Amino acid sequence: MHLNKLGCTLALALSALTGFSQVKPLEAFPLSSVHLLESPFKQAQQTDMKYMLALNPDRLLAPYRRDAGIETSTASYGNWENTGLDGHIGGHYLSALSLMYASTGNAVVKQRLDYMITELQKCQQKNGNGYVGGIPGGKAMWKEIEAGNINANSFSLNGKWVPLYNIHKLYSGLYDAWAVAGNATAKDVLIKLTDWFMNLTANLSEKQIQQMLRSEHGGLNEAFANVYAITGNKKYLELARKFSHQAILNPLLQDKDALNGIHANTQIPKVIGYERIAQLSGDTSWSNAATFFWNTVVNHRTVAIGGNSVQEHFNPANNFSSMIESREGPETCNSYNMLKLTKELFLSNPSGAYMDYYERTLYNHILSSQRPEGGFVYFTPMRPGHYKVYSQPQEGFWCCVGSGLENHGKYGELIYAHQNKDLFVNLFIASSLKWKEKGLTLLQETAFPYSESSKISLKLNKPSRFAMHFRYPSWVEKGKLKINVNGKDQPIKTDSEAYASVERTWKTGDVVTVTLPMHTSTEFLPDGSNWVAFLHGPIVLAADMGKKDLVGLNADASRMGHIASGPLMPLDEAPLIVSATKNMEPEVTPVSTAAMNYGASKLIYQEKYKDLKLVPFYTLQDTRYVVYWPFTTTSDLPKIIAARKAEEKIKQELDAQTVDRVSTGEQQPESDHNFKGEKTENGTFADRHFRNATGWFSYDLKNDAGNATKLRVIYFGREKNKNFNILVNNVLLKNVTLEGTGENKFVEVFYNLPAEAIKAKVLTVKFEAAPQSSVANVYEVRLMK
The missing domain is CATH 1.25.40 (Serine Threonine Protein Phosphatase 5, Tetratricopeptide repeat)
Known part of the structure; x- marks a missing residue:
C-alpha cells in the first residue's frame, strides 16, 4: 500500500483543512456517544x-x-x-x-x-x-527478575x-x-x-531493563504512560520511558528502516507507546519516530487489505515473494495494533492519509477477520487459492482471538471526531452521534460501499455556528466529491484532498448529502513485482475459488490449529492476468453494480477461470480465494508460463516430501514445536532467520504417519569453527563439524534417521554444542519422507 495511492502527504493534508487551526489535538468521541446502524x-x-x-x-x-x-x-x-x-x-x-x-x-x-x-x-x-x-510459576520468576537474574530471548523471559x-x-x-x-x-x-x-524493577540498571525488553513485552510503555495520564504522577511517565525498547527506538529516531526479518507485532505496540509518551511529554522526536515507523510500514510493507507480515515477521521490503508463497499471511493482531497507532497519530496530527489507511484496513482486514456466524482469523493468506481458518469459542485462545474480541466492539471510535467546536466526519458508516456538550444529534444513513453517497441529518438544541469537515478520500478523483446542504451544492476547493469543510449556522432539520463516486483501480505489491490486486473505491475485490479441501477450517485446540494446513493450490495454476498494459481498469466491468460484483474475463488467461467474479473480499468466508493475481504482458506470456511451471514443480515436490518443518528463530513456529533450549540465540542473516547455541536447543516434530526417513537442515556454507551433535529422541544422529569450506550460500544437508526413531509419532530433534564450541546458525529443520 503506497501513500501516494492513499492521498496527499501529511503536510498537504493539513493545509487543505479549510478553517482548521491546531489549537488543541483532535479528540475522538466516547464510544458511548456513537451507535452503529444496520x-x-x-x-x-x-x-x-x-x-x-x-x-x-x-x-x-x-x-x-x-x-x-x-x-x-x-x-x-x-x-x-x-x-x-x-x-x-x-x-x-x-x-x-x-x-x-x-x-x-x-x-x-x-x-x-x-x-x-x-x-x-x-x-x-x-x-x-x-x-x-x-x-504459571510467575511469582518465582518475578523474584528472579527482582534479583537481577535476567535471561531474555525474543519470546521467553527466564524460561x-x-x-x-x-x-x-x-x-x-x-x-x-x-x-x-x-x-x-x-x-x-x-x-x-x-x-x-x-x-x-526499581534496582535494575538501564542495561538490565533493556535486556528484559528483548523479550516480547507488548506495549508496556503505553500502559505506564496511561497510568501517568490518569494520575498525573510523573513517576509513571518515567517508568514508561524506562520500559521503551531502545533497540527499536534508536533507528526510528534516525529515520532508519531496520525492520526486515524482525517479529512484526512485537514492534507495533512499542511504537504506540512511543507516540503516547510523546503526546504526554511533548517529545516531538519520539512522535517523529512513530510517524516514520507508520510511513515505513504503510508505504513499503503493507498489502492491499491493509495488513502486513509473513509468518508473523516483516518480510524484506524489496521482496514480497514469501507473502505470495506462504499460507501464513498478514496477522490480524498486526492490523489491530496498526489501527491503534493510526488513531493516535491522526488525533495528534489530523490527516486524510491516516484515515484512508484506517478505512482500508477496517473494511478489508478487520471486517474480514470474523465470519458472520462467529470465529476469528489469525492469518489471512495472500497466496492465491488458499483460505482462512476460524477459532471456536471453547477451543482456540490465540493472540488474534484476544484482539479479535476487541476489534469488532469499537467500530465507532473514529467515525467522528471533534476539535474545539468543529466536527469531523471521517468514515462513511451508518451510525448516530450524540454530542452532549454541543447539544447535537447526528444521523448518518448510508449503504456504503454499496452506494456512493451518505445522508447526514442534524438535530440541535439551538442553532449553532461551526464547521463540519468531511474527509475527501484519496479514492475519490479530484473534483468529483460533492457536498449538498438542504438541496444546494456547496463549493469545494479543488486542492482539498484531505477534508472539505462547510461552515455555517446549523439548525435542526439540516441535511447534508455527501456524494463519493468510486472507481475501479489496480494495486501491485509494494516491491513492484507482477502481482496485482483490484479495488473499487477502498474495497479490495477478490474471487471465490471454491470450498475444496478446507482442512481444519474450524480450528481445534492444537498448537498449530490456527494455520490453514490444507493443500496448497500450485502457483502455476493460479488465475493469470494478461494485458498489453498495466492500465487494466477499463477491462473490469460491472456484472451487478448494486452487489459490487465485477467480471474480468478479458484479462484472465485461462478459460476455466473466465467466469470468476470480483466481489468485496470481506464477504468471502469459508472458501478459497484470490486477492493477488499474477500479471504478465502479452509479449512475456510464453516465458512466464514456463518459469512458473519450473519454479512451482520444485516447491510442490519439496512440499510433498515434507512431514513437518520448523522455521528456526521465528517465534510462533518455534513455540508450535515446543522449543526448548539453554544458552541459545536467534537472529537474522541475509533476510533469513536462524537459531544457534553455545548450549543446546530442541524441537518436537510431528511424525503422525510414521513415514519420516531423514532430516533436512539448512546452514550457511561458510560457517566455520562449529562442532555440535544432532540427537533424535536422545539418540545421536550425527556429530557435525563445519570449517567454512562450503559454498558462499545457504546449503541443505540431509541426515538419515535411525531405524528406532522412524516409527515414533513425535521426534525430538536436539542440537547440542560440543565443549568449547557452538551450534552453527540453523536456518530450517525439516522432516522428510
Missing part, C-alpha cells in the same frame, strides 16, 4: 458480542485464582491458555467487554465486566503486594513464554475498564499493579 459493521459487532458472552469468565479467571492461591474447581481454558500464556485472554477480555459495553450499553456485558474486575481485585488482595497475574507480553494485556484491560467503561475498581487495581512493577 450495516456489516453492526452485524459484526453483534456476532462478536455473542462470542464473548459464550466464554466462561470463571475459566478465564482460573489462572489468576490459581496463582493467587484461591481455591477454584473451574479448569482453565486450553490451547494457549494452559500452555504458558495462561491469563492473556483474560486481559483482552476486559478490554473487549469495556469496548462492547461502551458501544452498546448492554447490561449483561457490564455485569460480566464488573464480575471480572471484582474477582481480579480479590486475587490482588490475596497476593498482598499489588501483584495479580496468571503466569517463561513472554510473561511481559502476557501481563501487558491485563494492564491494558484494566485501563480500558476504567477509561472506557468507568469501572473505578479497575483503576485502583491498575495503579497498585503498576506500583508493584515499579518496586519490582
